[in-house]
Amino acid sequence: xxxxxxxxxxxxxxxxxxVAETGERDQFSGxxxxxxxxxxxxxxxxxxxxxxxITAANGxxxxxxxxxxxxxxxxxxxxxxxxxxxxxxxxxxxGAYRDAGEQGExxxxxGLLGVVAALTVLSFYAVVAGWTIQYVLGSVTGAYFGDPGTxxxxxxxxxSAILFQLIFMSLTAMVIAAGVSDGIENTVEVLMPALFLILxxxxxxxxxxxxxxxxxxxxxxxxxxxxxxxxxxPALLVDAAGQAAFTLSLxxxxxxxxxxxxxxxxxxxxxxxxxxxxxxxxxxxAALAVFPMLASFGILGTAGGVETTFQALPAFFASLDLxxxxxxxxxxxxxxxxxxxxxISLLEIPVSYAVDExxxxxxxxxxxxxxxxxxxxxxxALDQDFLTMADQIAVNLLIVTGIFLxxxxxxxxxxxxxxxxxxxxxYVKLGGFAQIMLRYVTPVLLLVLVLFxxxxxxxxxxxxx
Ligand code: PHE
Numbered sequence: 001x002x003x004x005x006x007x008x009x010x011x012x013x014x015x016x017x018x019v020a021e022t023g024e025r026d027q028f029s030g031x032x033x034x035x036x037x038x039x040x041x042x043x044x045x046x047x048x049x050x051x052x053x054i055t056a057a058n059g060x061x062x063x064x065x066x067x068x069x070x071x072x073x074x075x076x077x078x079x080x081x082x083x084x085x086x087x088x089x090x091x092x093x094x095g096a097y098r099d100a101g102e103q104g105e106x107x108x109x110x111g112l113l114g115v116v117a118a119l120t121v122l123s124f125y126a127v128v129a130g131w132t133i134q135y136v137l138g139s140v141t142g143a144y145f146g147d148p149g150t151x152x153x154x155x156x157x158x159x160s161a162i163l164f165q166l167i168f169m170s171l172t173a174m175v176i177a178a179g180v181s182d183g184i185e186n187t188v189e190v191l192m193p194a195l196f197l198i199l200x201x202x203x204x205x206x207x208x209x210x211x212x213x214x215x216x217x218x219x220x221x222x223x224x225x226x227x228x229x230x231x232x233x234p235a236l237l238v239d240a241a242g243q244a245a246f247t248l249s250l251x252x253x254x255x256x257x258x259x260x261x262x263x264x265x266x267x268x269x270x271x272x273x274x275x276x277x278x279x280x281x282x283x284x285x286a287a288l289a290v291f292p293m294l295a296s297f298g299i300l301g302t303a304g305g306v307e308t309t310f311q312a313l314p315a316f317f318a319s320l321d322l323x324x325x326x327x328x329x330x331x332x333x334x335x336x337x338x339x340x341x342x343x344i345s346l347l348e349i350p351v352s353y354a355v356d357e358x359x360x361x362x363x364x365x366x367x368x369x370x371x372x373x374x375x376x377x378x379x380x381a382l383d384q385d386f387l388t389m390a391d392q393i394a395v396n397l398l399i400v401t402g403i404f405l406x407x408x409x410x411x412x413x414x415x416x417x418x419x420x421x422x423x424x425x426x427y428v429k430l431g432g433f434a435q436i437m438l439r440y441v442t443p444v445l446l447l448v449l450v451l452f453x454x455x456x457x458x459x460x461x462x463x464x465x
Contacts, residue, residue, distance in 0.1 A: 241446075
């Protein structure tokens with residue numbers, strides 16, 4: 001791990017002379033590198049694990065329609081806004097909120113909230129990612145084939161959870177230490193195509209299984225009743241919006257940070273569309289792979305979550321013996337790769353903050369912050385209840401607050417939004433309609449989401465009502 005020449009230069013930047021002013025900032029070498037990095041951030045445990053089950057549990061195709069609608073009215077505008085704020089300022093989350101628009105001295109705390117959210121998510125995300133590595137290895141050796149349930153209990157908490165969390169964090173830190181183009185971009189250029197190839201292969205294989213049809217209909221059969229069940233409609237909207245935000249990596253300045261490494265001639269709206277389409281495709285491919293497998297094994301009804309991914313599917317792989325090992329390696333590698341490219345974006349958020357604002361050398365920031373996160377993550381690696389709590393605090397409080405804040409900032413305090421988006425746009429330019437959406441529709445929608453989410457957290461997580 002050695003520092004790049006450019007980073008040495010950034011280390012010498014004094015506090016009042018930002019990296020942006022010295023022009024020494026690393027950049028993505030092209031639109032494709034940026035898109036792959038942003039898609040890599042987006043595709044993760046949220047797509048392969050969360051999406052299939054949240055859909056099946058919430059009315060199938062009816063939920064998918066709500067979710068897709070929210071991706072368009074909320075996900076895409078917020079994504080675009082984050083990238084535009086980052087690209088405008090050419091600075092980390094805190095610096096970008098401070099410098100891109102008006103009243104920055106107040107708004108910089110929204111950036112700080114993003115940094116805190118990223119650190120919190122990374123602390124438990126790395127633990128779950130560690131499980132996926134253990135399952136790749138377990139598929140190779142067949143270690144879980146005898147008794148998937150016991151294997152799962154053995155790896156969730158304790159020494160092996162800690163060990164693999166540390167391995168995962170070290171790998172993530174190495175990529176970040178190498179820089180944006182040499183580290184992040186080179187990694188996602190290999191891993192993203194591989195992930196899509198393997199996931200596509202798994203979906204095709206699943207199509208050939210007996211009972212695939214039952215799997216598809218379990219996933220998608222629409223329950224239109226959800227639209228008229230007014231009592232549960234708000235909770236459904238919150239679920240769909242939360243999923244849309246988490247899966248696109250919104251609300252914690254990941255895209256502000258990546259956007260800050262984009263050149264001024266890059267196409268922001270085209271890239272944003274590509275990210276949403278790429279991320280949604282991965283979610284659907286994952287569902288099309290997972291449900292037929294569960295259906296063919298006769299365990300379609302099992303609840304979602306940890307047990308299904310790390311116990312029911314492994315039981316199916318175990319039943320296939322040698323072929324099951326191949327499938328197991330393929331499936332858990334996809335999970336591990338998705339988690340890795342997401343974790344990379346999460347670590348980059350605090351690292352770019354340390355580099356830009358405090359002049360810390362990149363590699364030092366990467367190592368020190370990764371160590372601190374790993375230390376905090378020990379709590380999640382030792383106690384599952386803590387992990388669940390960290391997840392809920394991060395998603396239901398920090399991230400939803402983050403997307404609400406960026407939407408208000410973009411709509412009301414960032415007058416250059418339209419100019420920034422349209423500079424370099426090849427296909428889609430931001431017009432009056434989009435601006436009205438960003439000013440009036442998205443913030444109001446998100447305010448409702450935030451309030452429901454807080455209420456849900458207070459009632460169901462803390463148990464206040
Ligand atoms: N989008 C990632 C997923 O779906 C999670 C993530 C959230 C990653 C925020 C980075 C930032 O798993």
